[in-house]
Amino acid sequence: MLQITNLHASVGDVEILKGVDLQVNAGEVHAIMGPNGSGKSTLANVLAGNPSFTTTAGDATFEGESLLGMPPEDRARAGLFLCFQHPIEVPGVRLDHFMRAGFNAIRKSKGMDEYDVLKFDRLLNERVDVVEMDRNLTKRSVNEGFSGGEKKRNEVLQMAIFEPKLSILDEPDSGLDVDALRIVADGINQLRRPDNAIILVTHYQRILNYVVPDQVHVLIDGRIVRSGGKELALEVESRGYDHLGRPAEATQASG
Amino acid sequence: MTTTNQVVRDVAKQEYKYGFVTDVEQESAPPGLNEDTIRFISAKKNEPEWMLEWRMKAYHHFLSLLDGERLPGWANIHHPPVNFQDIIYYSAPKAKKELASLDEVDPEILSTYEKLGIPLQEQKRLAGVAVDAVFDSVSIATTFKEELAKHGIIFCSMSEAVQEHPDLVRKYIGSVVPHTDNFYAALNAAVFSDGSFCYIPKGVRCPMELTTYFRINSEGSGQFERTLIIADEGSYVSYLEGCSAPMRDENQLHAAVVELITLDNAEIKYSTIQNWYPGDDEGKGGIYNFVTKRGICQGRNSKISWTQVETGSAITWKYPSVILRGDDSIGEFYSVALTKAYQQADTGTKMIHLGKNTRSTIIAKGISAGHAQNTYRGLVRVMPRATNAWNFTQCDSLLLGDQCGAHTTPYVEVRNNSAHLEHEAFTSKVSEDQLFYCNQRGISIEDAHSLIINGFCKEVFKQLPLEFAVEATRLLEMNLEGTVG
Numbered sequence: 001m002l003q004i005t006n007l008h009a010s011v012g013d014v015e016i017l018k019g020v021d022l023q024v025n026a027g028e029v030h031a032i033m034g035p036n037g038s039g040k041s042t043l044a045n046v047l048a049g050n051p052s053f054t055t056t057a058g059d060a061t062f063e064g065e066s067l068l069g070m071p072p073e074d075r076a077r078a079g080l081f082l083c084f085q086h087p088i089e090v091p092g093v094r095l096d097h098f099m100r101a102g103f104n105a106i107r108k109s110k111g112m113d114e115y116d117v118l119k120f121d122r123l124l125n126e127r128v129d130v131v132e133m134d135r136n137l138t139k140r141s142v143n144e145g146f147s148g149g150e151k152k153r154n155e156v157l158q159m160a161i162f163e164p165k166l167s168i169l170d171e172p173d174s175g176l177d178v179d180a181l182r183i184v185a186d187g188i189n190q191l192r193r194p195d196n197a198i199i200l201v202t203h204y205q206r207i208l209n210y211v212v213p214d215q216v217h218v219l220i221d222g223r224i225v226r227s228g229g230k231e232l233a234l235e236v237e238s239r240g241y242d243h244l245g246r247p248a249e250a251t252q253a254s255g
Numbered sequence: 256m257t258t259t260n261q262v263v264r265d266v267a268k269q270e271y272k273y274g275f276v277t278d279v280e281q282e283s284a285p286p287g288l289n290e291d292t293i294r295f296i297s298a299k300k301n302e303p304e305w306m307l308e309w310r311m312k313a314y315h316h317f318l319s320l321l322d323g324e325r326l327p328g329w330a331n332i333h334h335p336p337v338n339f340q341d342i343i344y345y346s347a348p349k350a351k352k353e354l355a356s357l358d359e360v361d362p363e364i365l366s367t368y369e370k371l372g373i374p375l376q377e378q379k380r381l382a383g384v385a386v387d388a389v390f391d392s393v394s395i396a397t398t399f400k401e402e403l404a405k406h407g408i409i410f411c412s413m414s415e416a417v418q419e420h421p422d423l424v425r426k427y428i429g430s431v432v433p434h435t436d437n438f439y440a441a442l443n444a445a446v447f448s449d450g451s452f453c454y455i456p457k458g459v460r461c462p463m464e465l466t467t468y469f470r471i472n473s474e475g476s477g478q479f480e481r482t483l484i485i486a487d488e489g490s491y492v493s494y495l496e497g498c499s500a501p502m503r504d505e506n507q508l509h510a511a512v513v514e515l516i517t518l519d520n521a522e523i524k525y526s527t528i529q530n531w532y533p534g535d536d537e538g539k540g541g542i543y544n545f546v547t548k549r550g551i552c553q554g555r556n557s558k559i560s561w562t563q564v565e566t567g568s569a570i571t572w573k574y575p576s577v578i579l580r581g582d583d584s585i586g587e588f589y590s591v592a593l594t595k596a597y598q599q600a601d602t603g604t605k606m607i608h609l610g611k612n613t614r615s616t617i618i619a620k621g622i623s624a625g626h627a628q629n630t631y632r633g634l635v636r637v638m639p640r641a642t643n644a645w646n647f648t649q650c651d652s653l654l655l656g657d658q659c660g661a662h663t664t665p666y667v668e669v670r671n672n673s674a675h676l677e678h679e680a681f682t683s684k685v686s687e688d689q690l691f692y693c694n695q696r697g698i699s700i701e702d703a704h705s706l707i708i709n710g711f712c713k714e715v716f717k718q719l720p721l722e723f724a725v726e727a728t729r730l731l732e733m734n735l736e737g738t739v740g
Contacts, residue, residue, distance in 0.1 A: 050691050072694035081695075088692035092710030101706060102696030109697070141710065158696065 001026050001197050002047075002166055006058035009046045016042040018222035019058065024166070027194040031208055031233060032201045034219035035241045040201045041085055043219070044170040047199075048082035049075050062166065076102070077109040081164030083155040085171045085201075090142035095154065096124060098142045099161055106162065127160040131187040149180035156187040167191070168199045173207040185210030205237035218244050271532055271567075277367040283476065284345035290314065293445055296345045300414045300448075303421060313434035313444030320438050327438055330601040331630040331662055332570050334506070334543065342508055343476040344446045347390075367470065385410055387451045387467040389480055399463065407456040408492075410465055413481055416452035423454055427485055431514035431551050431578070439510040439545040439572075443479050447512065450480035455490035455521075464720055465494045469511075477508035484514070486521035488554065493524040495723055506534075506569060508543050515550030517557035519581065523550065524560045526719050527575075528727055531567035536625070538597025541569025548575035552584030552610075560587040561604065562718040564727045569598060574632065576605035579613035579641070586615040589715040593731060594627030594659070603633035603650075603664075608641040608674070619650040620712050623659035630662040637674040644674040652682040653711050655704070705732045 002024040009017040016039045024030050034040045046053045047060060049072035060067045067075055090098060104114040115123065128135050131153040143151055152172055159167050172184055188211050192198065200211060208216070208230060216232040217224045218241065225244050226232060236244075284295045293314055297307040320326070321339065367390070385399035387410065403410050409420060416424050434444035451467040469480060486492055509531060515523050525548075534541025544567075550559035561575040571594075577586030588604035606615035621629040631650040652661030663680050685707050693703035709716070709728055716724045 048695050051687065052691075071700075072691060073697055073699050076695050076697040084692065084695075088686075088688045090689055090692070090707060090710055092713035093706055098693075098696070098706070101702065102693070102698050105699065105702065106697040162696070 002060065002062055002199075004047075004058070004060045007043075007046070007055065007060055008057035009042060009053050009055045011042070011053055015056070016053075016222055017046065020219070020222070020224055022217065022224065024197050024199060026165075026197055028215065029192065029198045029200060029211060029213045031213035031216045031230075032199060032219055032224075033203070033205070033216060033233060033236055033241075036203070038219045039222040040203075040219055041170050042222075044082060044085075044168045044199070044201050047075075047168055048072060048080060073105070074109075076162075076164075077106050079165035081159055081162055081167045083159055083167060083169040083172055085174060087143045087146075087151040087155055089144045091144055093142050094139055095142050096120070096138040099124070099138070099158060102158075103161060123161065127157060130160040130190050131156045132183050133157055148175040149177070152176060152180070152184050153187070156184055156191075160187065160191055163191075164196065166197050166199070168201070170201045171203060172200070173202055173204065181207060182210065205233040208233045220244060273530065274532060277363050281346050283343050283347075286343050287340045288314075288342070288344060288446070292344050296446060296448060299345060299347075300417065302417055305425065306417055309429070309434075310445050310447075313441050314446075316434055317438070317441035317445050320441060325438065327572075330572055330632070331628065331664075332572060332599045332601050334570055334599075337506075337508060337543065339442075344479070345448055346476040347448075385463050385465050387412060387465075389449050389451070389467060389469045389478075403461075403463075406459050406462065408459060408461055409452065409454040411452055413447070413450040413452050413483065416483075420452070420454070423485065424452065424483070427483055427514065427516055428481075429514075431516060431549050432512050432547050437547060440512055440547045443481060443510050443512045443547070447479045447481040450482040450511070451484075451496075452482070453484040453492065453494065455484075455486045455492045457487045458489040459487075460490065461492040464723075465492060467494075467496045469496065477510065479509075480511045482511070482513040484516070484523055484525070486515075486517045486523045486557075488518045489520045491522045491524075493526070493720055495526040495528070495720065497528045497530065506541060506543050507532075509546070509568075511546045511548075513546070513548040513575075515548075515559055517550070517552050517554060517559055517581075517584075519554030520556050521554060522558040522560070524720075525550070525562070525575070526723060527561075527563040527565070528723060528730065529563065529565045529567050529571070530730060532569075533567050533598050534569040534596065536596045538569070538626070541598070542567065544568035544571045544573065546571075546573040548573060549578065549605075550576070550586075551578040552581045552586065552613075554584070555581040555610070556583045557581050558585040558587070560585075560589075560718070562587075562589040562715060563591070563602075564712075564715070564719070564730065565590070565592040565600060565602060566730055568600075571598075571600040571602050573602050574604055576607065577615065578607045578609065579615065579644075580609045581613075582610040583612045584610055585613070587718075588615075588617045588619070588633075589718045590619045591622070591712045591715045591727070591731075592620070592629055592631075593622045593624075594629045595624040596627060597625070598627045600628070601630040601632055603631045605634040605636070606646060608635075608637040608644040608646075611640070611642045612644075613641055614645045615647075617646070617648040617650070618714050619648075620715055621650070621652045621661050622655065622708060622711070623652070623661050624655035626658050628660045628662070630664060632664045632666075634666040634668070635676060636668040637671050637676075639670045641671050642673050644671060646674070646676045648677065649679045651680065651711070653708065654682065654684045 004020055004022040007017055007020040032040055055068055100120045133153050173181055213230055216228055218226040284292055293310050387397040397411055432440050434441045455461055517523055531542035552559055559577045565571050579586050586606050592600045592602050594600045619631045623629040635646045637644045650663050661682050690703050
């Protein structure tokens with residue numbers, strides 16, 4: 001589904017990703033772990049097409065088509081979803097209206113009927129349960145005045161509405177207490193299907209107790225230095241990132 | 256980044272859709288302003304002597320201001336001087352005879368209003384909305400008059416009101432905006448040609464929206480309408496005005512006066528969707544919109560609410576105001592001003608607190624794109640007798656691109672210590688983060704802009720009558736149209 005080859009990306013003059021290789025197939029959950037500043041969020045944003053980042057070398061293809069040069073809305077319409085680490089506030093725009101606008105834009109691009117308010121409301125009423133979200137929250141402005149937990153749940157709710165093929169979750173666990181973490185993780189698990197895939201970017205192993213990954217990759221200084229099964233996350237948890245070697249060893253370790 | 260700049264450029268370049276000209280035979284006064292011009296207008300309207308005298312007084316006052324070069328110079332607007340002798344002060348479609356019914360109105364004019372989305376014919380009328388259609392200097396037709404008359408409501412053109420209801424007109428005209436108020440108010444009082452008149456009797460809640468649609472058509476002419484709305488004790492009316500003009504290279508002058516009066520426990524809700532031709536993207540042509548709008552809450556516990564959506568005009572200079580004379584009266588001002596290309600807007604409000612426990616709310620939203628300059632100018636004045644006056648002011652600016660300007664100039668004068676005033680202001684840009692967030696949900700750059708801008712204007716739009724809120728939203732979207740995804 002997703003094939004990343006030797007991907008390099010920068011912000012301004014600073015190179016953040018220094019040659020990332022990764023393959024994600026349908027039905028898989030990949031966890032990407034790494035210390036602060038290792039490039040995890042950059043990878044997530046570059047895949048979603050955030051214009052603040054420039055890809056300088058390599059390629060990323062989604063279902064056989066290169067993502068590079070594809071505008072972010074086209075990536076979204078192709079079924080790529082980014083769960084934001086820091087969801088953005090859009091004052092004055094009701095969350096349900098916002099979601100419907102995106103939902104319909106995606107349907108329209110596929111030549112499908114748009115949902116009217118009533119039909120979309122029904123869908124929404126059904127899906128809010130995935131993250132145990134108060135339906136009234138969807139009548140407020142997008143993310144405005146939401147607590148940290150509400151923002152994260154809202155991202156997963158949108159994932160439930162959009163039903164993407166590939167979801168990239170950028171630290172969906174950061175800043176959550178145990179209960180909220182369980183709710184978010186449960187939500188993600190409910191959305192796991194054989195025909196979709198998830199990339200879960202996280203700093204801590206904790207969420208991986210709930211959302212069990214098929215593969216774990218450790219990203220350090222813009223390169224994947226180790227890949228393995230879920231036990232790799234436990235190793236990181238007990239020994240930290242430091243022992244995982246210098247980025248120079250990356251090419252051997254990744255795969 | 257490039258896409259955003261593209262949008263900003265396109266916003267600045269969008270086309271004006273109401274720029275057509277209607278081909279009808281016109282009857283006009285010769286260009287220029289002198290006593291004969293005023294006699295000509297007055298005679299055309301078959302006015303009583305007192306009305307002519309009233310105009311003459313205003314004219315001589317205007318002359319003294321003009322000769323003394325006492326034009327208002329404080330606004331943040333720049334334009335070459337207007338030559339008042341070049342303007343045609345009266346222009347009307349030539350009437351073949353006295354019109355007995357709407358069927359006799361020139362079909363060209365009827366189709367003009369249809370193109371503007373204001374059908375006047377019986378079978379196509381907007382449900383629940385009575386329309387007065389003003390074409391250049393005259394009112395063409397007023398719909399639903401009989402229906403309104405059943406409730407004792409008078410809704411007609413100003414010319415007709417002078418004939419049919421002279422006592423009401425004479426009592427109230429100039430009582431809120433006297434001809435001595437300012438330069439353009441003096442000019443308007445001298446040469447006003449038509450406008451709407453509305454009277455809601457005691458205890459009547461007007462059963463439908465009242466609308467006046469102003470259309471400038473003739474070349475070289477100015478439009479100087481005068482609107483007067485009186486809400487008698489315990490009555491309520493919601494009134495809306497819309498406007499548009501053909502695209503022309505020269506600047507045309509629109510200098511209107513609107514006066515509102517509410518007596519005890521009465522309420523007037525006045526909404527404007529202003530879409531005069533703004534000029535082309537180089538700043539050539541467009542309407543100079545110099546308007547004086549003021550309401551007085553004469554009675555206790557009465558309320559006047561102004562809502563305006565300003566997207567047109569090369570220059571907008573207007574400050575819909577409320578004089579809160581009655582105790583416990585309420586004044587409100589909700590405004591969205593969108594300026595693009597080389598448009599200039601200097602707009603805001605005045606809230607004058609005279610009575611006890613008077614309250615006012617000001618919410619102003621300015622959006623600038625291209626090379627436009629957008630200024631909020633507002634005054635809150637609390638007089639010594641106005642115990643427990645309360646005001647909340649919020650003026651926000653949104654910038655699209657980096658070549659436009661937003662300015663905020665609030666004035667506050669408080670002469671009573673019990674007053675409570677709050678002021679909030681912020682300026683923001685549509686952020687790259689917001690756009691990316693929308694894009695990531697499949698929403699195009701163009702739709703993301705209009706979503707964010709509509710969100711920014713929401714507090715104002717929700718004040719508009721429902722169907723006009725839809726129109727306002729569409730108008731903003733239209734102004735943002737023509738972009739690449």
